[in-house]
Amino acid sequence: MSLVHEIDYGTPVSKSAETVKLTIDGNEVMVPAGTSIMRAAMDAGIQVPKLCATDSVDAFGSCRLCLVEIAGRPGTPASCTTPVAAGMVVSTQTERLKQVRKGVMELYISDHPLDCLTCAANGDCELQDMAGAVGLRDVRYGYAGKNHLKLEKDESNPYFTFDASKCIVCSRCVRACEEVQGTFALTIQGRGFDSKVSAGMLSDNFLSSECVSCGACVQACPTATLSEKSLIDIGQPEHSVVTTCAYCGVGCSFKAELRGEELVRMVPYKEGKANHGHSCVKGRFAWGYANHKERILNPMIRESIDQPWREVSWEVAIDRVASEFKRLQSKHGRLAIGGITSSRCTNEETYLVQKLVRGGFGNNNVDTCARVCHSPTGYGLKATFGTSAGTQDFDSVDQADVILIVGANPTDAHPVFASRMKKRLRAGAKLIVIDPRRTDIVRMPHIEAQYHLPLRPGTNAAILNALAHVIVTEGLANEAFVRDFCDLDAFEHWASFVSEPQNSPETVGSMAGVSPEAIRGAARLYATGGNGAIYYGLGVTEHSQGTTAVMALANLAMATGNLGRQGVGVNPLRGQNNVQGACDMGSFPHELTGYRHISDDATRTMFEKLWGVPLDNEPGLRIPNMFDAAIDGTFRGIYVQGEDILQSDPNTVHVKKALAAMECVVVQDLFLNETANYAHVFLPGSTFLEKDGTFTNAERRINRVRKVMTPKNGMADWEITLAIAKAMGFEMPYNHPSEIMDEIAALTPTFAGVSYDLLDKEGSVQWPCNEKAPTGTPIMHIGGFARGKGNFMITEYVATDEKVGPRFPxxxxxxxxxxxxxxxxxxxxxxxxxxxxxxxxxxxxxxxxxxxxxxxxxxxxxxxxxxxxxxxxxxxxxxxxxxxxxxxxxxxxxxxxxxxxxxxxxxxxxxxxxxxxxxxxxxxxxxxxxxxxxxxxxxxxxxxxxxx
Amino acid sequence: MSASADRLVTMANQIGRFFTPQRGADPASAIADHLEKFWDPRMRAAIMAHLAAGGAGLDGPVREAVGRLKKAKVPEKGLSA
The missing domain is CATH 2.40.40.20 (Barwin-like endoglucanases)
Incomplete structure (x- = not known):
């Protein structure tokens, strides 16, 4: 094992299709037009010395170290800011360049602490590397001159330190904050020798500034100026493992960097196709919970919930689960127990829990927390497009001209994708936000929404119908797209419905608290502004008309032809890391993997044959139905893997009553969560760092999760489920999660081509991944919908039964x-x-x-x-x-x-x-x-x- | 009406409100199809029992849909193990 080193090409890649041939140090190089000389050289394996350049931000040309000579051109231009040209002959190493570079380094080092041996960046410092690269042996100016060595450290941020004495003012941090993160929290304060990096206003430190602790500045820093506190504390890592973040549905790839089994830091991985080297405060820094003192590492049981927990062996705990579940089924019937899969666990683990319930418990009482977040997405997009998932990859946003955000707060909930989105908006894309709250993205540095529709909560369907009304009645629909790809009769029926007066902006606007002019303006912009891309979140789905609103969004995209290519689409922003995967893996009570209904005989038979057990053909209980059935006395036991239903589900009093009514509640988690207050068996879970598997993110991307350390609790989560299954008499013999994925692939047409070998080779793939799409499908519905013709649904607005009144206004x-x-x-x-x-x-x-x-x-x-x-x-x-x-x-x-x-x-x-x-x-x-x-x-x- | 029957009636009527204005299919059959596909047999049995007891609160097409449901095979305590 060793550290995964990524090449820094110095400047971003050029996307030009045109190529240019030039010569660098005698080597012929062919690169896309617009590439910098520095990058072209690196392509040829020639590393031009540099300090202010890094390939995550645009070239800046301030350090004067990357100078080159170009035949026929005067001077020594910076290779980072000079683009290649056909026939150019470049020299990166000449006597003149050597002298200039050495002089530059002398100036830097004359004002830099000479504490390399005790410096946190020792061994991973670009300044140190460049001193070596230019052959610096002496500093003619000495070290006694005016300097910055006594500047105070800013240690206000809990995760990183800013040591101004080590800063070379290369601006990489400032530019990363602007270009990569889009927060603009950092600036260079002062002029000339007094220039220094400053977070926020003069009176601010990093913590009090607008800094969002994404870590982009720390990553960009070429010295130890910005360093992770964990690195300072532990020292340089000696090996790294590429894995996937276990927080939100963006699914960022990280290098877990370790010394032995001690995690030193999580560094975003540039090759990660979801995050391209960026991160947020959670994935980058908030992993300390894995070692938190409250983490439970031993199984525990108790007879009743008013007793204290008793630590027991794994064997005793698993036996208790199996004997209790068997007792309950024997006494109250096969349907008396069930399970909840976790959107925080891997695909393989969720697959196993639903397999345990269907095959081992003999019923379909399995559900997942997607029930309480994006279940309407699955239903709504399947009914309209034919597939229960978003249509695009994240990269698609780079081609969007109009971004329509509905009921989502990406800068808070999906920050790494939000940074991509903000970059596109700063480049000129237009923005419409439909949200009751003025979220940050409505107005922030260099971004201002053209339209913010601050609708009254509960009126999504009405507002979306009003947008459709404008599009249809003003003749803005894309008739050619509809004719070619959609069910024409369904379109006409829908067009007639949305044209009705009750859907006009004037009628809807007064009811929803939004100006009709804003609705009309937003509709026109979305329909005529070029590529229109919809991104939505739980502000759409978590309503009594959640599914209706998802369908209304799909209708809008179909009516305007905003599907089937880059830059458009309907994109659910998934909350948890593996919500998409948990849904794909058959976690819902009515369907098997790949969204196939349990009543479908052909599909069910396939599973029965492979699993060797008969399966119930009736849908099971959904989570809220489980609670009702528990209170009614027909549901007595539950296995909850990695979810805290007592805190996350609505009406806590009702959930408490349901949990208290059950005779055997089994909680598998890292901590004694709120649900565990009502549990009889606690099975300690493993963190994402302690197991192998896969997560599927919001763009259908299947990413590898790799074990970087031994499970502290002794077992990975998938192994715990296997043990329960075995004790229940339903053996599931797997030696490694890759074998589970092989079974998923064998049973699921959209996953048919997925294997760990393929994921290791490709990095990640987006389903469908099968014979037709051997390396996955970044964009769905190109040239036609998965269901055949796109289906317009009638999305009549029905006001929620939850009404304000004098008592609750x-x-x-x-x-x-x-x-x-x-x-x-x-x-x-x-x-x-x-x-x-x-x-x-x-x-x-x-x-x-x-x-x-x-x-x-x-x-x-x-x-x-x-x-x-x-x-x-x-x-x-x-x-x-x-x-x-x-x-x-x-x-x-x-x-x-x-x-x-x-x-x-x-x-x-x-x-x-x-x-x-x-x-x-x-x-x-x-x-x-x-x-x-x-x-x-x-x-x-x-x-x-x-x-x- | 019991609290759980009341809740099932509300849920069934919500489903009815969606399917009634849809194109083509007979609303009662679309509602019945949804109930068969997404409701656990206990819930279907309970709503059928509610209809048998007069079906208070059920909207027109929903009553018709519940009337068309196949009898759910659920004994009082759920299916035997």
Whole structure:
């Protein structure tokens, strides 16, 4: 094993199709037009000395180290800023160049600490490398002159240090912040010798500035100026393993860099096709939870939930699971138990859980957390396009002319993709945002949405119908596309429906709180602005009309011909790392892998033959139905892998009641999460660093997850499921996750070509990957839809049953924040809490004043379902009548307030619309206090109590 | 009406509201198809029992759809192991 070294070509790749031939140091080189001389040289294996250049940012030409000589041209131009030309003859090493470079390095080193031996970057420092490359042996100026060596370190950021004394002011960090991340938090303050990198305003440090801790600056820094604290603490890594981040649905590739089995740092991998070398604060830095003191490493059992936990061996724990599940089935019937697969676990692990339920439990009571996020996406896109997935790869956004973001907050929830999107917007693409809240992307440095439609929560379908109304009635539909690729009768029926007066912007606008002119303008822009690309999130799906709204988006894209090529499409931004994969792997109770219904005899028979057991042909219970059935007494036991349903699912009181009604709740997780308060068996899980497998991201990309260390709990998650299956009498003999993937491929037409060998060879592939598409399918529906003709669905607006009234006059909508992830089980156990230590309630100044609420006050938040208390943040990000909070902290339990209203097709909960009242409070509610006490009692571990 | 029956009626009517204005297919058959494909047999049995008891609250096409459901094979305690 060794470190994975990536070549730095110095400047970005040119995308020109035209090629240019030139000679560099006697070597003939052929490169795309527009390539820099520096990059062309590197292509030929010639490394021109450089400091201010790196291939993640545009050339800058400030360090004067990469100078070259060009035959027939005067002077010594910088090779980073000089493009190649046909016939050019370049010399990268001459006497003159050597002297100039040595002189430049002398100046740098004369103002640089000579502490290489104790420096964190020792062995990985470009300044050190360049001193060697130019043959620096002496600094004629000495070291006693004016210098920056006494500048103070900025250690405010929890993850990295800024040591100004080591800065060479190459601006790579500033440019990375601008060009790669798009935050513009850094600048060069002062002039000449006083120039220095500054985060935010003069009074700021890194923590108080706009810096989002993506790590792009740290990665770009050629010295030890910006260094990871973990690197400073541990030292240089000695080997690395390429793997995939376990946070959001972007699926960034990282190099896990280690010394032995100690993780030193996670460095974004340039070859990663989803992230191209970029990262966010979660994937880059927030991995400390893997070693957190609260992580549970031993299996535990207890007879009842009021008892303390008792640590036991794996054998005892697994036997308890199997004997209890068998007892429950024997007493209450085959349908009395079920399981929940995890969108945080690998494809192979989710596949195994659904196989265990279908084959081992003998029923289809298996579901996944996609139930509560993107299940409407699967249903809606399958009905319209024929495939339950997004249509594009992430790279497609580079070709978009109009970006329509609906109910998504990419800068917080999908930050690495958001950086790509922002780059395209800065290059001139237009932006429409449909969101009740003024999310950051609506207005930020160098980006301003042409239209922001701040609709009233719950009116998505109406607004999307109004956009369609404009497109149809103003003759903006792409009739040729519709004629060629869509069901014409369905289109005409739909066109007639959307043209009805109740769908006009004037009617919808007054109901949804959006100006009709803005609706008309947005519709015209999307339909006529060139390539129109739709990106949407849970603000679309988590409604009683979630599926309807997904179909409405698909209708818009079909009507305008925005499908089947680069730059367009309908793209769900998936919340968790493997939501797409969990859905693909047959986690839903009604379907097997590849979205094939369980009642389909031919498909089911194929699985029965391979698994050697008969399968039930009836759909099983979905998660909310499991809760109802538990309360009714017909559902008694559940195996929950890697999900915290008590914190993440709506109406916490109802979920608590359901869990408490069950006789055997088995939780497999890293921590004693909230659901584990009601568990009888706890199986300690493994982190993404401790196992092999694959994740599938929001663009259908199957990425390898590679084991970088031994599971601290003793078993990878897939091995735990195998042990349960065996104890239940349903053997699943696999030696390695690659064998599980081979079985998935054998049973699933869209995965037929997928294997670990292929993934190792290609890096990653996007399904469908089969005989027709041996290396995958970046763009779907080229030249026709998966279902044949595109199907327009009627998307009549139906107001939610969740109504505001005198008791509950405000609408609550919930969401996420950049530094935290889902229920926060991982991120709350990292230093990310410095950015978000608690959930707060955003409330408009008008609503706050009416209630006598000041910024920072405790407020009670009540709905028909329940109440909690949290601190208020007064902001005009939300419209009057709307309040907003996140659900990352169990102390707040935002979902005690949300209701069980759900999407008509999939039962995806309506998290985004809850009628609430807000009133002043003096602290946590009684419910919160009781909950905290019960949680503490529930987490007692007998052996630890005895030890204390 | 019990709380769970009330919830099933709400869910069934939501489904009905979507399928009723769709083109072509008879709404009751589209609703019945959705219920057969996505509702667990216990839920179907419960909504059928509710219809048998008068079907209070069920919208027109939904009543018709529930009436067309095949009898779910669910004993009182669920299918035997």
């Amino acid at each position: 405000l609408l609550l909508t919930t969401g996420r924040i950049l530094s935290q992830y889902n229920v926060g089980a991982q991120t709350r156990r990292t230093d990310n809490v410095v950015w978000h230590a608690e959930d707060v309630l955003e409330i408009h100044p008008h609503d706050a004043e009416e209630r006598g609420v000041r910024d920072g006050d405790w407020v009670k938040l009540d709905s028909r379902a329940g109440g909690t208390a949290l601190h208020a943040r007064i902001t005009d990000r939300v419209a009057p009548g709307v309040v907003y909070t996140t659900f990352h902290h169990p102390e707040t339990q935002a979902n005690v307030v949300t209701t069980e209203f759900s999407d008509w097709a999939t039962n995806c909960p309506e998290y985004k619309v809850t009628a609430v009242q807000v009133s002043p409070s003096n602290g946590p509610s009684d419910w919160q206090k009781d909950y905290a006490e019960q949680a503490e009692q529930s987490r007692r571990i007998a052996t630890k109590i005895a030890a204390e």
